[in-house]
Amino acid sequence: MTARQACAHNGVFRSFVNFGSIFCQHGEYSKAQKLVEYALDRREKVLGPDHGETLVTVTVNSLGILYTRQGQERYPEAEKLYERVRAVQEKVLGPDHSDTLRTVNNLANLYTRQGQERYPEAEKLHRRALARYVRVPGPHHIITLGTVYCLAIIYYKQGQEQYPNAEKLYNWALTGYEKVLGPNHSDTLAAVNGLATLYSRQEKKYSEAEKLYQRALAGWEKTLGPDHGETLRAVGNLAIFYSKQGWGRYPEAERLYKRALAGQQKVLGPDHRETLRAVNGLATLYYKQGQNRYPQAEGLYQRALVGWLKVLGPDHSDTLAAASCLATLYSTQEKKYPEAEKLYKQALSGYVRVLGPNHRETLRTVGCLATLYDSQGRHPDANCLRSEFRLTLPYDTKILVAF
Template sequence: MPKIWGDKIPPRNKNFTGREALLEQLHAGIASDVTAVVPHALHGMGGVGKTQVAVEYAWRYASDYDVVWWIAADQALLVPAALAALAPRLDLPPVKAVGIEDTAAAVLDALRRGEPSDRWLLIFDNADQPEDINRLIPRGPGHVLITSRNQEWRSVVDTVPVDVFTKGESVQFLHKRVSNSLQEADAQRLADELGHLPLALEQAGALQAEAGMSVEEYLQQLARHMPDTLQDPKPLDYPRSMTAAWRLSVSQLEQQMAEAVDLLRCCAFFGPDPIPVDVFRWGADGAGPGLQELLDKPLLRSKAIRVIGRYALAGLDPENRTLQVHRLIQALLRADLDDEEQDRFRKVVHRLLASARPGDPENEANWPRYSELVRHIVPSEVAFTRDPEVRDFALNMVRYLYRSGQHQQGLTFAGDFLRQWTLDSGPDDRHVIAAQAQMGSVQRELGDYPGAYETDRAAWERAKQVLGDEHEMSLFISQGLGADLRARGDFAEATRHEEQVLQAHISALGRPHLEVLNATNNLALDYALISNYTRARSMHEEVYNASSKRTDVSKVSHLIFWGNLVRVVRLCGDYEEACDLAEEAHAFGVKELDIEHWVTLRTAKDWSIALRRSGRYDEASALAQDVLERSTRLYGPTHPDTLAAAMNNANAMRTTGRINAAFDLAAQTMERYPGVYRPEHPYNHGCAGNLALMHRVRGDAASARKLNEQCLEALDDRLTRDHHYSLTVAINLASDLTALGELTRAQQLGDDTLQRTRQLLGETHPLTLGCAANLSVILRRTGSEDEADALLAGTLVHYGRVLGPNHPDAVVAREQRQLDFDFDPPPI
């Protein structure tokens, strides 16, 4: 067997019959593609046995492969999750570390490169949407097999038609399925009547084996049901003999156990994927007397499931405790009910899904249960429910998708629910508001900051109006809106907003509540963004200490709080303390989460910055490069975390003398920033300041001056001059002017910047010391030797106490060279 054998691969069919020429043709075709492997699609109508051929191919040729993976592809948006599930088996980061989309992309990239093996087989079953699935099919050294009813695959891949059984195969199958004693003539008559369709033959064989019905009697019964099929205007591309065979099986099932038929009809309104039998344990309101009795009695329920399986109306998997009804059977069952009955059974399924009790979607332990149910959301049309409990379940499903990293699917579900529920219940319905809130969260995680802001703002206003300011939904949305404001670059407005949010949380929930801790953390982020580092540090310490003592804080949240403390300690100028904190936090992330978990990577990036600030340039550069490579591979080049990692790496390369490479990376990153944040966002101007600095280091002080002047004007307008970002650019601009010989203006700017920096950050903050050291250089060049000596002497004393006399900044200051300062954008 292959080293990696997917747990979704169906068991081998002991009654599989014939298809030898088809399997040999398929294997020869795939194997002949030596240089560029082309996917192959098994194409044919429903019930013809495409999936069974794919199953047999996987088992028969398993030894040709190191990896065999099965993907249910009928819902295109869920295919990335199935691909991502392969990641840990390929030694790639798991889904919980980086999210579904990025993990799936990493899997596809590994398969294309043939790592860790080029002997792989991926089977996409029921892939009826080529336009959505094709982009998720790897083209590489391995093999891809597709099953589909859609003829459009012919223009995309090599297709292999799958037809009904030959007469010989039909007879052979019936001998296996019914009995070897079945007469050849009887088997041929039966096969001819059923059009040699494998699914119809399976139904007929199961019924005869179960009921002991003779072929003659079966054909008589089939003839009685056949006229009914001619009157049914069903839009199905199946032979009418299939409908007749199905009706006959259901009729016999009803005679043996009437309750089982209602259970089967219920299954018709789930998806065609495996249904966990546990969903039937809790019952459902409105199920009707017969079905409710069956649901309420475990022994009766188990018997009904077994009988359905024996009549081949559903496939049973005792090991995984699931049953699965073929989509053709589901379609026939639904079509046989009038609109009122369809509506009743659909509502029963909704209640069964909601009653399955998967638990809190924030808790990872409950994610496997949600994963079992997610594929039934769209087929069962949950978006059309008006049942409050079912809507609560639907919103929990969106939250699960968001927390587990399946953001695109979460956005789709949230959008579907929001649109339909608004039509059905109006914009003031609490579930409509909740769907809007969930949609805003997913939009923000996907990087759609403008969309998230508009969604959250509208939802918050509606929630306050309908539910009240202190309702938990209003409070939840208010936290998201604070993050939206930070993403817009409205730092002062975000701070005012989050101050009110924190007070509202305390008033409504009380200080010990976990959400109060989150609100406090968010406000501390705002204070750091307006350069109030002392207050931010105090609050982050409070949150971190409380988090360390509580048992209801997840490891992810704890590391987030820890990483925020690392950052603000470094921003306060305590570089060595920040290094120690970051090293410990990173070790925690690697041990408890994963080295490539998104929070661990953020912690590593902040550790790299702290190392650089402390003067340990080589260590910082190595770590920065590692974080950038991982972030790019996992998130792509335009993700906000990747952009921040790229800028950190450019800054690190500059400190280690790789100026040209640093300049190229900074310029490339600068071009990408406005695509994520608005053009006027302070991060864009801060990063442009880094590029300006590198212009001067490369000898182009004129370009540096021009760019720094633009950055400073924009930052002054956005943040005022009394902000860390503005002052950093002002210090560098003074150095540009000095290099250009404009000493008078350089001295004026240096004097003003030093006073402001002392006022904002304190006398001994490293940025203040660097500003003073640079000013002493300017004073010396203007002939103010005494003033320069006095300023330098005091500055060096402070350097010795704060960073140590051998810190690179202290050495540069002592040698009367000008210091350069860069910017690192923090996460929103």
């Protein structure tokens, strides 16, 4: 193949990858996967599997991002792809090359998605990239700020002890984005939202959280309009924040949830993931308001569960969470204990398969099912279940007993 022909092929392959990325951003994962996998297969045949300075590694990275977004069942495949790219890039380009560090950050983001057991690995990789970026291209460069933001997320997810570190990094990212990109750029507003979410976990900082959530919403409305997906996500975030503050703010939360839901149904469709999250959030708000609103909560929880099953399958974390939510609602109604038990068991078996017996969500579901047994006087069943999962724990069992 001549150099000219290779360039032509690269242009075609790049188009496949670009279109695949567009489909991925819109949640059309099957279409994206076909395009990117085809591009990867053809590039490997034309250029070789380990051609480090070509578009092969770009394609593999794109496929890794696609698998990451498809959920937990694809994480192992994504990890293999990222590791493959990193090995080639470190060998051909060097450990501090910008492309290598981009892959390092992608791998770190994948680890972050996998939960607390992999946070140390994610932190190590982001810190490696950040140390290089701070030197070149500098502490306020866009690439550096993106890594700072990702590292802030890891610290936030690790809980209260790491909140000071998370706050420091969120403020670093926010200040830098405001300076470089302006107050209403998407990256700036994402940092605003991240800091708001951090403050929303600290009751003393609720007022600051509210101001930041409102700023993010106003920024998205001004930049993208009232019905854009990012705007509606910001509406949902503010709804979640108000729903946590008790009866006094439930009316505001309900209004915002309904706005988000109406907009997402119109823009994204009734079965889109963001739409279903709004459905589930509104259901939870109704559940919190007591028996009079249980029928509304039940209908919405059922809709969310059916939607998740259709879109993501029975073992996705969102599907399992929806099953658990509906089970919790049924567990408050004696006549529906059998349905609650069935759903808790469905969620538990899924969590064990997908996340393992020691994961927090698995243990939370164990606790809920055991509590349901206790409420029926089935104490031997409850104790047997607790004992079974206690035996699998390599650490303190208080997390289980606390349910």
